[in-house]
Amino acid sequence: MARDERSVTPQSEDFSAWYNEVVFRAELVDRGPVRGSMVIRPYGYRIWELLQADLDRRIKATGHQNAYFPLLIPQSYMEREAEHVEGFAPELFTVTHAGGKELEEPLVIRPTSETIIGEMMAKWISSHRDLPLLLNQWGNVLRWEMRPRMFLRTSEFLWQEGHTAHATAADATAETMLALGFYQDVAAEVAALATVPGEKTPRERFAGAERTFTIEGMMRDGRALQSGTSHFMGTNFAAAFGITFTGESGAAELCHTTSWGMSTRMIGGLIMTHGDDKGLVLPPALAPYQVVIVPIGRGEQAETTLSAATELAATLERAGIRAHVDGRPQLSPGFKFNDWEMRGVPIRLELGPRDLAAGTALMSRRLSYPQPDAAKRAVALDRAPDLVATELADFQAMLGQRAADFREQHTAVVNSWPEFVAAVAGGWALALHCGEEACEDEIKAETTATPRCIPLAGEPEQGTCIRCSKPSAYGKRVIFARAY
Numbered sequence: 142m143a144r145d146e147r148s149v150t151p152q153s154e155d156f157s158a159w160y161n162e163v164v165f166r167a168e169l170v171d172r173g174p175v176r177g178s179m180v181i182r183p184y185g186y187r188i189w190e191l192l193q194a195d196l197d198r199r200i201k202a203t204g205h206q207n208a209y210f211p212l213l214i215p216q217s218y219m220e221r222e223a224e225h226v227e228g229f230a231p232e233l234f235t236v237t238h239a240g241g242k243e244l245e246e247p248l249v250i251r252p253t254s255e256t257i258i259g260e261m262m263a264k265w266i267s268s269h270r271d272l273p274l275l276l277n278q279w280g281n282v283l284r285w286e287m288r289p290r291m292f293l294r295t296s297e298f299l300w301q302e303g304h305t306a307h308a309t310a311a312d313a314t315a316e317t318m319l320a321l322g323f324y325q326d327v328a329a330e331v332a333a334l335a336t337v338p339g340e341k342t343p344r345e346r347f348a349g350a351e352r353t354f355t356i357e358g359m360m361r362d363g364r365a366l367q368s369g370t371s372h373f374m375g376t377n378f379a380a381a382f383g384i385t386f387t388g389e390s391g392a393a394e395l396c397h398t399t400s401w402g403m404s405t406r407m408i409g410g411l412i413m414t415h416g417d418d419k420g421l422v423l424p425p426a427l428a429p430y431q432v433v434i435v436p437i438g439r440g441e442q443a444e445t446t447l448s449a450a451t452e453l454a455a456t457l458e459r460a461g462i463r464a465h466v467d468g469r470p471q472l473s474p475g476f477k478f479n480d481w482e483m484r485g486v487p488i489r490l491e492l493g494p495r496d497l498a499a500g501t502a503l504m505s506r507r508l509s510y511p512q513p514d515a516a517k518r519a520v521a522l523d524r525a526p527d528l529v530a531t532e533l534a535d536f537q538a539m540l541g542q543r544a545a546d547f548r549e550q551h552t553a554v555v556n557s558w559p560e561f562v563a564a565v566a567g568g569w570a571l572a573l574h575c576g577e578e579a580c581e582d583e584i585k586a587e588t589t590a591t592p593r594c595i596p597l598a599g600e601p602e603q604g605t606c607i608r609c610s611k612p613s614a615y616g617k618r619v620i621f622a623r624a625y
């Protein structure tokens with residue numbers, strides 16, 4: 142059967158093709174000229190700005206201050222923390238020439254900023270009164286990417302990186318969990334994702350960290366996406382960069398540091414969590430346009446409905462609702478409906494001459510759940526701001542519920558190898574594991590699944606490894622899944 146030219150590959154046929162078509166067709170991105178680079182178009186960038194504004198508010202409300210550090214880092218800085226340089230070496234971009242001459246010391250383009258911020262922290266902290274030092278940076282980083290994928294893995298991406306220094310391990314641990322909480326809350330309240338907070342197993346830790354925590358989201362194909370991470374560094378970076386303070390006793394002590402980040406990858410997460418065969422579905426909190434108004438009519442009527450639509454949009458905007466009028470005269474209403482469905486706009490209002498005469502507009506939602514409900518309903522124009530606001534709040538909650546239900550339905554507690562294999566084929570497996578790397582490798586070789594996290598909420602449990610039957614590690618079940 143020939144497919145409508147405007148439609149995309151169904152998710153069930155090829156999820157990866159679906160994703161690649163949607164990011165371009167929804168005009169979120171374009172390909173950059175350099176391999177692995179991504180141009181974020183205005184529609185995609187607006188989503189990022191909305192996410193950024195929400196997270197920034199949370200970061201500032203808890204006493205952190207934004208600062209900005211240079212993009213170029215002396216190569217020697219990277220080499221000071223052994224695990225850090227080893228972990229990042231394969232991904233580094235290095236600048237060897239400047240001003241037409243070879244540099245005496247090559248410069249690294251930041252893959253992350255622990256080193257340069259560590260250097261500054263050492264300079265700025267001297268007494269216990271300087272602690273805690275709570276910094277955040279919004280910026281870009283570069284990491285060479287062999288298998289690029291828009292938003293998920295691009296050589297350059299946008300993010301925030303929090304960096305903090307504390308007097309005690311307990312304070313730094315509390316900070317690590319506070320930041321993880323920002324991410325879980327942003328994911329749940331704004332992006333409508335149902336993520337699981339947990340701790341990474343040793344091999345999945347950030348290079349140089351003592352403990353790494355993550356929020357993992359389940360995508361519509363059952364794979365996991367790491368959507369934000371928070372790291373407790375212990376004194377590793379403090380020792381490498383000389384970040385010390387004079388304690389109350391007068392003795393010099395090493396600080397305990399943390400770092401934490403959330404990136405444009407999150408946009409990939411919301412595309413793959415909410416999207417369907419018609420394209421993108423955006424949670425209202427992050428939708429550049431929460432409502433699109435399509436005026437309908439020909440000739441003189443077109444002018445009347447267009448001006449009424451413009452007036453309606455202004456009324457909605459005044460009520461804090463992001464509304465857009467699609468007044469493109471050359472396109473049919475049907476084309477516009479498909480276009481805005483592809484671009485994920487939560488609510489559509491149609492305004493034709495008969496609606497206008499009745500003082501109403503026809504409202505339809507991009508998606509309904511759990512009951513599919515394609516019915517349009519009339520809304521009174523004079524009550525539109527209230528009715529639309531209620532509908533948007535309901536839509537936001539509905540998406541969160543749909544994501545949580547999907548995750549629940551595709552997560553299995555498994556106690557045998559065949560159960561494990563079946564579970565990770567289309568979702569997540571909660572399994573006991575021995576914690577040994579060789580055993581993880583075998584599991585990965587056979588199923589491509591890897592340990593995603595040890596859920597914080599997991600109940601204490603001991604037993605034998607799902608794969609090799611040795612005694613289990615971690616004291617809890619581990620989430621295994623195929624991951625992005």
Ligand SMILES: [Zn+2]
Pocket residue numbers: 574575576577580581606607608609610611
């Ligand atoms: Zn094992």
